[in-house]
Amino acid sequence: KAARDNLAGLATEQGKDLSDLVLATNTRQAAAEQAVSQARASADLDYAAANRLQQERIGGDQCAAASSIIDKELGL
Template identity: 45%
Template sequence: MVALVLIGLGAGVGYWLTARHYQPIVTTAQADVKKAGEDLASCRTTRESLEGQVGEQNQAIAALKAAEQDREQKAKAAADQAHQDAQQDYQAANRLQQERTGGDPAATAAAIIDNELGL
């Protein structure tokens, strides 16, 4: 019976010494786990925010590309129209040069221009 009491007393003292030794380590580990959980939540929030911003940037880039293509098409159409308009003027200028009949060049040019304009 004394042996059982001594074994129980030894076990109780051993438990108390072990708990006293490991309690600060367990408390520190629990605090670290809690901080890691908070950091994880913060990282997830930041990640979601960044994903949203990247999505908005991708939409803006797509809109800019569409606007660029639209401007390119309009510029090409305007250049084609200008080329056609210039071609008509070029042909009219060639006719003016070919229809020169002699006499005063200024009066002849004025008459041809008036004729072209329907005056």
């Protein structure tokens, strides 16, 4: 009887520990997803700003901007 009670207690404790681990995993996953979302939004803003600056520098034509960058890379 004592051994069975001991095993039942251990199983209950392990179940609680497993539940705590699952909760911690879900919390970390939610935080990671939020961080990725924020990073993506920030990167989108930075990318848009970089494109805007590039277009202003070249006169607004994306083809001319791309051509200018390629020419610069090729040393033309």
